[in-house]
Each structure stands twice: as C-alpha cells, then as structure tokens.
Amino acid sequence: MEEKIKARVMDSRKIKRAIQRMTTEIIERNRTLSNLVIIGIRTRGIYLGKRISKLIKELENTDIPVGVLDITLYRDDFSELEAQHMVKKTEINFSVGDKDILLVDDVLFTGRTIRAAMDSLIDLGRPNSIQLLVLIDRGHRELPIRADYVGKVLPTSKREIVHVQLKEIDKSDEVLITEPAETK
C-alpha cells in the first residue's frame, strides 16, 4: 500500500526534549525510584524505555531495569487478523511483583495494545502500580485508558497513520503522519 507523507511532526531535537521532560516528570512522581522498572512494548517502546532508563541513570544515578513485552498472544483481534502475526519473545528477567511498572509505547491510539499489555503483566505477577508513558497520543480511544506521561498530543483522523521512527532501528528520529494514497 502506497502512503503519502502529510506532515513531519517531530524531529530528533523535539523527540529528545519530550523524553527529557517526561523523564523529569517520572523522577518527580516516583519518590522511590529504586522500586521502578520499565517495560517496553515491542518494538519501539523498548528503545524509548532504554533511553529513559539511561537518562534516569545520568540524572539520579539509579539503575532502572528495562524489560521487553510482546503482546501478540494477548491481542483481542486474533480472529479478525488477516495476516499472521509473528510472536516475538517477551524478555523480562526480573520479577514484576510489588514493583512500580512504567509501561512504555510509541503511540497511544485505541488503547487495545495497552489493555493487552496490562493483562500480560498481571499474569507475570502482581505489580504495585502500572504507569503509562507514550511518545504520541493520537486520540480515538476505544477503551477507558489514558497515559500518565505524554510526549505530544497529536489530533489525527482515523484514516491517518502515525509513524514513530527511532534511530536504533530506523534511519533517524522522527514522527510522521501519513495517509494511504487514493486507490483510484
């Protein structure tokens, strides 16, 4: 499917500032940072989570472990998916019981991914709390879910697609809004 780029809403500088601001908010809100763990949702949530962990280390000299969550097995739309979804590994090498979890994803849209992630986390143990951080909140929620830390609120139409690109796996750091090209 061809996609037409409509706007470039964040560049690497803006992404960096948003992450810095959110990290400060996290430190402010979590008095006992030592109880905090970060869980990144595959794929881009992992890299955002790692950047935040690194910043906290720089600012507060506290090591925050970062785990990786794959939510494929917890999706609620299995029977509707056309293509097969490859299941990737969940790699959480620490106990989540009694921890304050910071769940990290790139884009918050319908909220269904976050619902799946929370179900998955609760199967792994009983966390003390779960907070949510997203780089982009694009609206159109279908479930009663909101983020605690938001990089940027981005009003979109449902047709549009938001792409978060991070230099760890993409060419550069940027956020794009695209739209499927007219098929006519």
Place this chain on the structure above:
Amino acid sequence: MPFIHKHLLGTQFLSPSEITTVLDTAESMLEISTREVKKVPTLRGKTIINLFFEPSTRTRSSFEMAAKRLSADIINFSKETSSMVKKESLKDTVLNLEAMNTDALIVRHSSSGALHFISTFCKSHIINAGDGTHEHPTQALLDAFTIRQEKKNIEGLRILIVGDILHSRVARSNIFLLKKLGAEVILVGPPSFIPKEFKKFGVDIDFNLDRAIKEADVVMMLRIQLERQQKNLFPSIREYRNLYSLTRKRFRLAKKNAIIMHPGPINRGVEISADLADSAKSLILKQVENGIAVRMAVLYLLLGGKEREITD
C-alpha cells in the same frame, strides 16, 4: 514468511522458511512455560480434540499441555473407551466428534495415510501426531528445535539416524525436515531396516555404526520396536545390541561436542546404554520440554488468525 496451511500432515509439505517460522515461534513460546502463570489467552474459545487411536505418553500429554497453555479447551479421546469398540468406523467417529464444533483434531493412527484420508472430509484443522510408518511432523520439528538450540545452525551438520528406519515415522519426518534445512543425514542400521529406496531422499546409508559415527555432530537413536520383532528382521536383540547399541565406547568415536537424541520411549540397554541415556550428552528430556513449545507454535500458527481459504 507466513505459515499458511490448513493442516499439518507432514514435514514433506513444509518449505524451509515455513519450518523456520515454526521454530522461531516456538522460541517465543518457550518462555511461557517458565512463568508462574503458565498460560496466555491466545486460543481462548477454541476447541481441540486429541484423537489417539494408538497409545502415547509424550505426544498426547504434550499436545494437551500446549493447548492448555494457550487457553484452548481440549478433550482426550481414546479408542479403547469409545464406540469404536462397537465397530463404529473411523470416518463416522471423526464426523461425530467434529459435529460438536471442534476447531482442530490432533490425530494419531496406526495406518499410514489415515490423516490424509481424514483431511479429505474434515472441516477442522488436522494435526498429525503420527500415522503408521508415514510421518510424525511435530516430533521432527521439536528435534530440529533442540538441535538448533544446541548447535545454533542445522545446515552442514552431520546427523546420524540409527535403528529401525523402515518402521519409523519419526525417521521419515526427520529426513524430510533435516534435508530441507541443509543437514547431511546418514541412516544407520541393519540392512533389513534400511531399504535402498531411502537413497532417493538424498541421504547416505551405512550399515556400520562404528564407521558412520566418526565425525557425527548429532546421533539420533530410534526405538527398537520390540512389538514388531516377530517378523524376524534381525537375528536377536543381543546381536543388534552388539552392532548398533549406543554405548560409551562407541560414542567416544563421535565429535567431542556431539549430542544424543531419542524420541522416546527408550529401551534402556537395547538401543542405548542406560548410563549414556542419563548423561549430560543426552538431550532426551530437553526434547520433551521443547516439545510443548513447538506444539504451542504449531497450534498458534494453524488456529490463530482469520479463517483463510486454503486448500492443501
């Protein structure tokens, strides 16, 4: 590469990239069995029947556990306590069970091709858990998974399959699969167990274990099917043991980091010596553990996702 099949009847119908998809998916499934809550909701609401017309310990409980860890509902059928005792036919048995709105049937049967027959009239997904002397695809997949785990790569490995090749569905499924992944496969055993026709699968045949085992990376032992020995395919257990039993002395001829595999059940002291079966070189129990993850992957790949129009 997606895995798009309605049924899993044999490894001969899978492409190398589909095999890799199953193995990669199993890699992700492995972690679930190490959790405190060993369950994910993926196949909630799916109904599976374990249809075993032949006895089984490992395969049946492994499939049952795999289904349960994915939250599917599974029931076990065994021939002895069913209306087959009252002469109900295979076709009628399957059709009646399927009328209960099943999504998948996992079938083991003593006739080669029984699974193919069932797949011609069944709407459910059919998974072969062993048919006669034909195929046992999930065993070969879990063997490949275990080899890959130990050796990282299957391509180029020298793999021996030793024993009763003629009657072994495990051997056939493994030959198809390992050749597709680029391994060198050598069949070893008495001539009465290895018909020359096997050469057309691209394997080597050697009747001398002491010679063949040199430079082997993997030694896969098969069970001597004692129940079939009335056919007199070899003179005596003692003679077989002298020539083909895997003992410490023989195993020393293989590569230093060679591994031992066996699909079970093992006859201790016949095809493999008891101390070797329990040694660190033996991956027999690892195979069993991996079997659950591999079967979870197979169930997920067949039953997850929208019903597609597939004919195979």
